[in-house]
Amino acid sequence: MGVRVGTVVIVTKADSILAQFDEHIAKLEADAARERRALEAALRKEKAVTAAPKDAPKAKRPKDAPTAERILEVRGLAKHFGDNAAVAGIDLEVDAGTIVGIVGPNGAGKTTTLSMITGLLRPDAGTVVVHGANVWEDPAAAKRQMGVLPDRLRLFDRLTGNQLLFYAGVLRGLPADTVRERVAQLAASFGLESALSRLVADYSAGMTKKLSLAAALIHSPRLLVLDEPFESVDPVSAANIIEILRKYVAAGGTVLLSSHSMDLIERVCDSVAIIVDGVVLASGTVAEVRGAGSLEDKFVELAGGKSTVEGLEWLHSFSD
Numbered sequence: 001m002g003v004r005v006g007t008v009v010i011v012t013k014a015d016s017i018l019a020q021f022d023e024h025i026a027k028l029e030a031d032a033a034r035e036r037r038a039l040e041a042a043l044r045k046e047k048a049v050t051a052a053p054k055d056a057p058k059a060k061r062p063k064d065a066p067t068a069e070r071i072l073e074v075r076g077l078a079k080h081f082g083d084n085a086a087v088a089g090i091d092l093e094v095d096a097g098t099i100v101g102i103v104g105p106n107g108a109g110k111t112t113t114l115s116m117i118t119g120l121l122r123p124d125a126g127t128v129v130v131h132g133a134n135v136w137e138d139p140a141a142a143k144r145q146m147g148v149l150p151d152r153l154r155l156f157d158r159l160t161g162n163q164l165l166f167y168a169g170v171l172r173g174l175p176a177d178t179v180r181e182r183v184a185q186l187a188a189s190f191g192l193e194s195a196l197s198r199l200v201a202d203y204s205a206g207m208t209k210k211l212s213l214a215a216a217l218i219h220s221p222r223l224l225v226l227d228e229p230f231e232s233v234d235p236v237s238a239a240n241i242i243e244i245l246r247k248y249v250a251a252g253g254t255v256l257l258s259s260h261s262m263d264l265i266e267r268v269c270d271s272v273a274i275i276v277d278g279v280v281l282a283s284g285t286v287a288e289v290r291g292a293g294s295l296e297d298k299f300v301e302l303a304g305g306k307s308t309v310e311g312l313e314w315l316h317s318f319s320d
């Protein structure tokens with residue numbers, strides 16, 4: 001907001017940043033519209049070509065193309081940070097229309113794995129194929145199919161929630177009108193309507209998480225990869241999110257998520273992988289992995305059991 005002093009208008013730094021973003025968003029809208037027109041033209045051309053020869057030889061199926069329902073295929077994924085093998089050869093297969101959970105103790109390699117799957121971190125070895133597109137050979141095709149909620153996501157927090165979601169939508173190539181409609185619907189579903197006009201910097205942790213999740217969903221991706229989506233989220237909002245995810249999955253979408261809540265994983269996921277020290281120690285349906293006990297029992301058993309707490313006797317007397 002400008003402050004008028006006599007005839008001079010002082011424009012604050014925040015105003016000028018927001019004005020720059022508005023300009024940037026207008027440019028993105030124009031670019032998206034141009035790209036859409038080009039795509040439509042290309043599609044019309046392709047239709048004309050494919051409609052012609054009936055007896056043309058069938059295209060060979062690409063070697064790494066998924067079966068009808070395989071949406072994600074991870075093979076031999078590995079990442080070292082110096083001497084630390086954060087991820088030491090992970091295989092994972094995820095079918096469309098399922099919710100798959102990744103659990104593991106702190107430092108087990110969950111975020112590193114998800115970051116490599118989504119193309120945010122380059123693996124030392126291994127392949128990731130998302131619906132037929134190799135994430136590291138054809139990142140644009142693979143990323144188009146994914147919605148991602150990364151860990152410790154840094155947002156443009158000087159934008160309002162509304163601006164941020166709009167920005168996410170047009171960046172994904174959606175027409176401005178569609179984005180506006182979806183922003184309103186997502187905000188209603190996540191209970192963020194009254195916060196949309198506020199700066200993201202002023203959001204609480206849970207609100208930020210919901211906004212990021214809305215941004216990950218806005219282009220209706222085939223695969224959602226969510227790193228701790230329920231962290232800091234209140235139980236009512238968590239129930240809302242679960243309902244949104246269930247409906248998305250019922251319509252053929254797929255979710256890969258990490259969480260420290262065994263209860264939530266048991267309630268929400270179809271299958272689960274337990275990662276310890278960068279390797280998958282157990283995977284399968286939730287019932288298969290937990291066996292006769294609870295998932296938490298299995299987790300504690302595979303993670304090496306509880307450590308004995310010793311040497312904190314000083315904590316039992318007070319310094320005053």
Ligand SMILES: Nc1ncnc2c1ncn2[C@@H]1O[C@H](COP(=O)(O)OP(=O)(O)OP(=O)(O)O)[C@@H](O)[C@H]1O
Nearest residue numbers: 081084085086104105106107108109110111112113
């Ligand atoms: N950028 C990095 N540089 C160096 N080491 C890293 C880096 N990122 C992760 N690590 C290390 O890799 C290992 C796996 O970390 P990661 O964040 O993947 O674990 P996590 O399972 O997601 O843990 P948490 O449950 O605590 O979030 C840890 O030992 C961590 O210290």
